[in-house]
Amino acid sequence: MRTRQKRQVCILLPNKQHLDCTVRVRARGHEVLNSVLKHLGVSELQVFGLAVLRDNEYLFLESAQKLSKYFGKRWNRASSTAPFILFLRVQYYVESGLLILSSKVQQLYYTELRQKVLHSQSCHQEALLFQLAASALQAEVGDLEQRAERNNEEEEERGEEKRQERKHRHYFLPEDYFPSWLIKRRGRDFLLQHCPVLHVELRGVTRSQAVLQFIKEASSLQDGPVTFYRMRQEKKELRSSILLGVAMKGVHIYQEVGGKQCQLYVFSWTDIERLTFQGSRFEIAAVGSLCLPKLVYYTPSATHSKHILRHLSDSHRFHIITRDAVGYIQQLEDMQASHFYKEAYICDTTRLAHRLQSNRLTSSISDCSVAVETTTAWSKEEEEEEDITEFELCVDEPEELFVDSPAELSWLAELSVDGPLVLPSSYWAAVTMEMKQVSRSLTEHFQISPTSKVSVFFSLIFVQVLKSRADDEGVSMD
Numbered sequence: 213m214r215t216r217q218k219r220q221v222c223i224l225l226p227n228k229q230h231l232d233c234t235v236r237v238r239a240r241g242h243e244v245l246n247s248v249l250k251h252l253g254v255s256e257l258q259v260f261g262l263a264v265l266r267d268n269e270y271l272f273l274e275s276a277q278k279l280s281k282y283f284g285k286r287w288n289r290a291s292s293t294a295p296f297i298l299f300l301r302v303q304y305y306v307e308s309g310l311l312i313l314s315s316k317v318q319q320l321y322y323t324e325l326r327q328k329v330l331h332s333q334s335c336h337q338e339a340l341l342f343q344l345a346a347s348a349l350q351a352e353v354g355d356l357e358q359r360a361e362r363n364n365e366e367e368e369e370r371g372e373e374k375r376q377e378r379k380h381r382h383y384f385l386p387e388d389y390f391p392s393w394l395i396k397r398r399g400r401d402f403l404l405q406h407c408p409v410l411h412v413e414l415r416g417v418t419r420s421q422a423v424l425q426f427i428k429e430a431s432s433l434q435d436g437p438v439t440f441y442r443m444r445q446e447k448k449e450l451r452s453s454i455l456l457g458v459a460m461k462g463v464h465i466y467q468e469v470g471g472k473q474c475q476l477y478v479f480s481w482t483d484i485e486r487l488t489f490q491g492s493r494f495e496i497a498a499v500g501s502l503c504l505p506k507l508v509y510y511t512p513s514a515t516h517s518k519h520i521l522r523h524l525s526d527s528h529r530f531h532i533i534t535r536d537a538v539g540y541i542q543q544l545e546d547m548q549a550s551h552f553y554k555e556a557y558i559c560d561t562t563r564l565a566h567r568l569q570s571n572r573l574t575s576s577i578s579d580c581s582v583a584v585e586t587t588t589a590w591s592k593e594e595e596e597e598e599d600i601t602e603f604e605l606c607v608d609e610p611e612e613l614f615v616d617s618p619a620e621l622s623w624l625a626e627l628s629v630d631g632p633l634v635l636p637s638s639y640w641a642a643v644t645m646e647m648k649q650v651s652r653s654l655t656e657h658f659q660i661s662p663t664s665k666v667s668v669f670f671s672l673i674f675v676q677v678l679k680s681r682a683d684d685e686g687v688s689m690d
Contacts, residue, residue, distance in 0.1 A: 219279070219287065222295040223248055223262070226302075226324035232295065235279070237288070242275040248300060254314045259321060261303035267512050269441060270301050271519045303523070304530040305437030305460045308541045309427035311534060315420070322351070322423045325430050325437065332391050333473050334434040344429055345389040345403075346410035351422035353383065355415045356408060383408075431460065435473065438464060441520050443494060443509035454509050456494075456520070458527050463487075463496070465507070477507070481528050489517040 221244055223231045233247040245262055249255065263270040264282045273282060280287040283296050302324050312318040329344055349356075386395050386403040395403065414422065430436045438459045442452035455473065457464035462480040466473045483502060488495040492511045498504040511517045 220293075220295040221279075221298060223298045223300055225300050226320050226327070237280070238278060240276060240278050241273040244273075244279070244298060245275060252316055254316055256314075257300075257317055258312055258314070259302055259304045259306060260300055260317065263299045263301045263303075265297070265299065267516070269512075269516070270299060270439075271516070272301070272303055272523060273298070274522070303439075304527060305431070306534065307428065307431045307460065307538050309424040310541050311537060318423065318427075322427060325427060328436050329430060329433065330389075330391055332433055332435050333393065334436075335393065337433060338394065340429065340433060341390060341394060342407060342410055344426060344433070345407050346414060347422050347426040347429060348389055349384060349407070349411045350414040350417055351419050351426060353411075354419060356383075356411045434475070435464075435466075439523070440466075441511070441516065443511055445509060447492070447510045449510075452512070456509070458520075458523055460527075460531060463524070465496075477504075481531065487521065487524060489514075489521050492517055494520070 217237050218234050219237060219239070221233050221235055223233070223244065225231065231248060231251045233244060233251075235243055235247070241262060245257070248262070249257065261272040263272045265271075266282075271282075273279075279296070287296065300320070302321060306312065306321075309318050309321070312321055326348060329341070329348075332341065334341070384404075384407075386400050386407075389407070390403055417425070435457070438457035440455045440457050443454040443456055444452050445454055453468045455466040455468065457466065462478065463484065464475065464479075465477040467476050468474075479496070479498060483498055484496065485499045486495075486497045488497070489511075491514050494509045494511055494517060496507045496509075511520065
């Protein structure tokens with residue numbers, strides 16, 4: 213009887229490994245997620261989500277939903293012995309790997325991004341693809357000269373030219389680092405000859421730094437950090453030729469022509485006035501200043517419509533809550549590149565402090581409201597699309613509005629009717645721990661001493677921002 217109440221779930225990771233876990237028949241998504249966290253030994257996955265493969269597309273699970281919703285009748289059959297497959301996939305892409313605090317999660321993110329680069333069709337970004345290959349080689353192989361010395365100790369008596377040729381030709385496969393179309397265009401010999409030149413330039417860069425460099429460079433790849441969903445131009449069209457891409461900063465629209473992806477539109481979040489779903493019908497309305505007609509496409513089903521809407525909403529929210537952190541990291545990188553730490557500290561302190569305080573999350577937040585009129589089961593949605601009411605995602609940016617409902621914010625722990633909001637000491641302990649983790653990541657990456665003026669300065673500014681936000685919101689820090 214107990215066996216009948218259990219189900220075997222297999223989670224496939226980006227690094228081609230898998231995790232097996234046993235869950236209850238009535239298990240929900242967060243239970244599987246907790247098992248993944250335990251197996252990986254991390255506290256959170258940040259940018260990752262669990263997904264199921266449906267109609268050849270990855271649909272991310274809602275953590276509160278039962279797994280039976282995603283696997284249908286087969287899940288409830290007691291005789292089912294085959295494992296149910298889930299995928300750990302990147303749900304939100306980032307501009308900087310420093311936003312990912314866990315090294316294990318960061319490595320998984322790098323691994324999936326590597327595969328995305330290999331399938332890129334950005335033919336106009338060939339130079340970037342060469343640089344990405346060099347960064348990946350540095351992350352996975354290390355310094356080229358040191359490796360060459362180990363491989364060529366027995367060939368020291370041979371000519372220098374012959375040894376250099378062997379060094380450049382035999383330590384990587386182009387298929388592992390370049391898209392197939394680029395190999396076909398340039399030829400394997402060309403890649404084997406010229407890629408090591410870029411690789412040598414990264415000598416001295418540690419493998420962890422090379423991973424961060426790869427993540428940063430890949431964020432500029434047009435079709436790299438994007439999750440695609442297939443759509444049709446006409447409702448009765450058999451072939452889905454439209455690709456809607458959920459990117460870090462907005463929405464990309466592509467059309468497949470002759471097996472190639474042609475970019476039609478690129479919308480930033482501020483370019484979008486409204487996204488609307490009604491059944492399988494999807495509409496995107498741009499702001500009036502762009503003078504574009506309303507775009508209408510069709511998804512495979514109402515299920516996909518609801519999923520895409522949720523992913524768009526969550527991605528927009530994630531972009532908003534991380535953009536200030538991205539800005540701070542960029543400032544540190546600019547300071548490191550200029551090699552004027554002391555001058556920057558003396559001259560730019562006032563401007564930087566003002567920017568940190570004026571660009572607080574609560575002062576530039578966008579409204580990302582989702583109105584869902586019905587919550588029928590997926591199976592019913594697919595069979596009775598006529599009953600699906602309209603879904604809307606409004607993307608406006610007033611001066612001071614919350615993305616989340618205050619009822620959903622976890623830090624609203626205790627609300628006093630007669631007095632200000634009081635947060636327990638455990639909350640501030642967690643904030644302090646997170647600040648230390650971020651500070652440690654930044655100091656290691658930028659090679660700044662924890663006791664340096666720059667490190668102390670950013671710590672003080674971070675505390676001041678917390679205090680200022682607490683004062684504005686009537687929060688007392690006990």
